[in-house]
Amino acid sequence: MEIKNYKSFKGIYNIFFPDGSKKIATKNLNPGFKVYDEDLIPFKNVEYRLWDPTRSKFAAAIIKGLKVVPIIPGSKVLYLGAASGTTPSHVSDIIGLEGLQYCIEFSPRSIRDLVFLCEKRENMLPILDDARYPRNYDFILEKVDVVYCDIAQPDQAKIIADNANVFLKPNGYIMLAIKARSISSTKNPSVVYKQQMAILEDEGFDILEAIDLHPLEKDHAMILGKKS
Numbered sequence: 001m002e003i004k005n006y007k008s009f010k011g012i013y014n015i016f017f018p019d020g021s022k023k024i025a026t027k028n029l030n031p032g033f034k035v036y037d038e039d040l041i042p043f044k045n046v047e048y049r050l051w052d053p054t055r056s057k058f059a060a061a062i063i064k065g066l067k068v069v070p071i072i073p074g075s076k077v078l079y080l081g082a083a084s085g086t087t088p089s090h091v092s093d094i095i096g097l098e099g100l101q102y103c104i105e106f107s108p109r110s111i112r113d114l115v116f117l118c119e120k121r122e123n124m125l126p127i128l129d130d131a132r133y134p135r136n137y138d139f140i141l142e143k144v145d146v147v148y149c150d151i152a153q154p155d156q157a158k159i160i161a162d163n164a165n166v167f168l169k170p171n172g173y174i175m176l177a178i179k180a181r182s183i184s185s186t187k188n189p190s191v192v193y194k195q196q197m198a199i200l201e202d203e204g205f206d207i208l209e210a211i212d213l214h215p216l217e218k219d220h221a222m223i224l225g226k227k228s
């Protein structure tokens with residue numbers, strides 16, 4: 001087995017298995033504990049967690065060729081739609097103990113699991129609130145490097161823009177996972193992606209990358225943007 005950095009992405013790894021296969025992974029911040037049903041891979045005194053691109057749109061975007069990953073060790077991240085923490089746990093692995101992730105989730109059922117996860121990961125803070133109202137949680141006093149949004153709502157582009165306007169540092173990044181079917185069940189997904197990008201541009205963001213996540217995540221795209 002061999003383990004190398006995934007491209008030049010800090011905190012993200014490619015594991016090359018003896019059978020010739022390779023899989024993406026992060027270093028487990030909480031060794032011995034799984035978050036979903038991911039495999040744990042010990043190697044040279046470090047434990048890695050496989051990152052399933054069919055369970056995480058962030059991982060799917062990387063596999064599908066995302067060129068820039070703005071979430072790096074030490075990053076401050078505002079994560080909208082954290083659910084029970086599948087992708088946020090990998091973000092937590094990447095940013096490490098120098099970083100901090102504010103996890104917004106409005107489902108009481110999901111946040112229960114998320115709170116248990118955050119108890120084991122010092123760099124994750126769970127916040128039960130509606131991402132539509134960023135002023136509700138402006139007790140978060142610091143600005144963040146990245147606002148990540150995966151909420152499957154029809155107005156998700158507006159919601160990430162409103163949050164970025166409150167919390168994003170100058171020159172910070174946004175990552176928006178678009179679920180075309182939550183916006184329109186009849187329009188071609190590529191038309192929906194373009195409409196969402198137009199909303200972000202109207203809100204003052206430059207679109208740096210747009211990655212279609214098919215076939216890893218059907219009718220989903222990941223948009224990487226930056227405040228201009």
Ligand SMILES: C[S@@+](CC[C@H](N)C(=O)[O-])C[C@H]1O[C@@H](n2cnc3c(N)ncnc32)[C@H](O)[C@@H]1O
Nearest residue numbers: 081082083086087105106107130131132150151
């Ligand atoms: C697709 S799931 C997120 C999966 C998660 N990002 C991951 O990759 O592990 C979408 C989540 O967004 C939450 N959500 C939807 N609208 C929201 C809102 N307005 N505010 C906060 N959370 C919201 C849902 O409750 C759900 O848990």
